[in-house]
Amino acid sequence: MAAILSIDEQIASMKAAWPQFAARGVDRRAQSARWVGSVRPQYASYSLEIRYELGSFPEVRVLSPVLIRLPGNVEGQLPHGP
Numbered sequence: 888m889a890a891i892l893s894i895d896e897q898i899a900s901m902k903a904a905w906p907q908f909a910a911r912g913v914d915r916r917a918q919s920a921r922w923v924g925s926v927r928p929q930y931a932s933y934s935l936e937i938r939y940e941l942g943s944f945p946e947v948r949v950l951s952p953v954l955i956r957l958p959g960n961v962e963g964q965l966p967h968g969p
Contacts, residue, residue, distance in 0.1 A: 894914075894941055901922055908923065909922065910922055917940065918941035919938070921936060921939075922937040923935070923937075923950070934949070934950040935947060936948045
């Protein structure tokens with residue numbers, strides 16, 4: 888089983904793997920951080936926010952563009968919107 892990384896180690900790993908994301912709101916006491924950056928998977932660019940607290944799963948939000956569910960989609964609400 889791999890050791891849990893400290894928040895500083897998580898920040899360094901994110902910077903190495905995703906240099907376009909900037910760490911914001913780092914709270915070393917709570918071992919949490921927030922990153923903001925953009926990705927461009929194909930033809931569109933998405934601005935994302937990633938929040939992480941040590942021992943929890945990351946929370947990812949699409950800041951822009953606004954996501955729109957296609958009419959008639961049975962999956963319900965979009966989970967990653969602001």
